[in-house]
Amino acid sequence: MNKINNQEFKKSLGLLDATMLVAGSMIGSGIFIVSSDIARNTGSAGWLMIVWLISGFMTLAAALSYGELSAMFPRAGGQYIYLKEAYGPLVSFTFGWTFFAVIQTATIAAVGVAFSKFTAYLFPVLDEDVFLLTVGDYHISSAQVLAIAVILLLTFINTRGVQNGKTLQTTLTLIKILSLVLLVLFGFYAFDGAIWEQNWAVENRWNLHRLNADGSTDNYYFLGAMGAVSAALVGALFSSDSWHASSAVAGEIKNPQRNIGLSLALGTIIVTVIYLLTNLMYTGVLSMQEMASAPKDRVAMVAAQEIFGPVGISILAIMIMVSTFGCNNGLILAGARIYYSMAQDGLFFKKTASLNKNAVPGYALWLQGIIASLWCLTGRYGDLLDMITCVVVIFYVLCVVGIFILRVKRPDVPRPYKAFGYPIIPALYILTAVLFIVLLVIYKPQFTWPGIIITLMGIPLYYFVKRRNMQE
Template sequence: MKIVPEQHEDMKRELGLLDATMLVAGSMIGSGIFIVSSDIVRNVGSAGWLIFIWLLTGLITVIAAMSYGELSAMFPKAGGQYVYLREAYNRLVAFLYGWSLFMVIQAGTIAAVGVAFAKFTAYIFPALSDENVLWDLGNVKINAAQLVAIATVVILTWVNSRGVRNGKVIQTVFTLIKILSLGGLIVMGLIGAFNTQIWNTNWAAAWDTVRWDTESGAAIPIGGAAVFAGIVSAMVGSLFSSDAWNNVTFIAGEIRNPRRNIGMSLFLGTMIVTVIYVSANLMYLATLSMEQIAFAPADRVAVVAAQAIFGEVGTLVIAVMIMVSTFGCNNGLILAGARVYYTMAQDGLFFKRAGELNKFEVPGWGLWAQCIWTSVLCLTGRYGDLLNYVIFVVLIFYALTIGGVFILRRKRPDVERPYKAFGYPVLPAFYILAASTICVGLLIYQPTFTWPGLVIVLLGIPVFFVWNKKGFAMDAQIDTDD
């Protein structure tokens, strides 16, 4: 049987509780909260259901985060979720997660967030718009926004390759700025621009089950299975807007007192973001009609709300906020991702160079490999499709990881657990049930979002056997040398 090598503890533990919490919150808050409420309203139709979707998303996210707290206290090492899956299941399951993370989840999210930064930068500098096509290569068109996105990814990769301290300063500062600016926007909307007539109208039919038709612009009553389909479809956006909270587990090797601080940061970060997201949607309901939310131009509901609050300058306000939000979000994603590839390489399941630290004691090779692949996704423009494909897969891996809490309590009852999953076994089981229900709904009502994602994951199986064979060969060589 292959013995998994012990991880080298060469990383500097320079991140405290504030830094870890800011990484959780900063990685979660990107551009989603400014956009996805439009799609949610088109699917579920009314104010009560809109808030219900965000509350449900927040609830299951916090439950998942608290369950991960137990795992992070048991295995306070770089790699996080990859390590938890390896310890609870086996190397194959862990590799398939790492494979999906590198190929799509992390790189695709970084690309999408980078392009969102570029698109809103174009509000200030129109020449940087995605409509400014610089090179037409037939099937591939390279525009200014793509180059801006790649430039930000390269800059942030360079900063993070020069030590974790540089990355943590950017993360903490930008996350604090966007939390404060979002808070200011919410207060201005709920107090300064509160429209009593719009608020009362929105809540008068709070629990009507309707779907807003994009062609006619009318609210169409729905019932039965259509309501469930609407909820499942609506949660695609809210779940992605609340994703990436697990990134803090990837950098456990660089967090001080990880057995305490990772679990605490997961809880604090997800709670902060949940409160912000629900409050932002209450602000939308206080300033915009349901129809305005459903049919905001290009789904940019925050822009329409800011215009109602600040007038025409509102567009500029939101553009700057999204630039700050996405820049900080990408810094956290870039910082964290390479730590998973570092641990995979030490297990013999990724390029050997990815398992080495540079002179600044960070996995520089993994950072630049992630940067190159992200840049390719930016240029192809396929990151949006890829992210849609893996929504289903992301939920499966979350459910499997939380299932690992149950498995490890049975398999390894004697391992020290400084922190135990809150509400065990009820709340972790509730998350698994909720995630499984959403997955079933996606399989039935959004098949284009599910089967391609499964194919991407399954393609990792033959790759695993190639890497695993290399790992066994390497071990055999080491044994011979000994």
């Protein structure tokens, strides 16, 4: 029961709000940046689009599968609840620990600093190279300070009640969806036929190879090519992550059995289509070499200059500021509900199990904000996010496998919505995701083992917490 101290979650989120929470949490800064790395790993327009298509399929297939779980267990906590019901508290705690330690908090930090970096295009004093404090080799930049200020501001807004958070989220998400659509339309208007022909020429479009920023190329052998595609998928999947946001706030969604699954489907479809059109637009205004060599990987900045001229940088900077601000609001709003659910089970700090006078988990929100702020100060969030991508997908796979387990284990639980295309679509997702994980483990261990180690640390921590609870 989502009730503590006579407080309970308020059913304040309609279908539009839930859908905008999903889409807004997905669209951050990734779509403006990661295509540069994908271009280097694949070297061709055709494979660039294939990577985004695979990412779109995986995201949509998982979202459609999660619809069944969300309808079965329409409670705050999302993935944490699904994993607990399918596998028990050890697996769900391990997820919750990783989510709190790195997945959500480091993502909030990374998105916050991305907001600051692009704000610096308009106000150079806020650049990451402007240091406010230097102690030996350690620096605190104005970008880090601004990121922390934004995180704490959004945390404060969300502690004032879900109504504030949802209004901000829905408004900003609608603005950034419209902005991206306009960027795509203007991009196609500025379409360069010569560049399109070059990128999509028969001899180039499917030529999978390494395209270095300096213009040199390297050919792949078969298994190396698969590893390269998996590495390229890291950025695309990161850009599409947090698609499950509405499931975490199930306790605050009207008619959750219907609206959670529907919001997952609608949100992921909207974002997937926008991402595909954006990348198709890139291939019409920039050569693959220009994408691969974009300064600081900011491929959208280079494209905006081609589309709008010198003013393009300012236009895109404002777009990304709105995008990252809204993205962080969604991440902050949804993340705290998972810690709340863990605390309800006695597996997290006790105070996070309570709701404040505004019927939101205020203590959990502030704790999340503090940890995210600390990640901002370390400057290591970007590396950690690369390391944790594999683990994030592992937990997604476990949840989708959980659908099969629960069909046998809990056949009596009502299922107002059943996984689309079951068992084929969920099985295809599992196979695709497992192949992605295996290839990363083999060919890109730097993307896997650190995250797996952080996750495994949750196992002894679970038994420590369990033993402490027994002693109390």
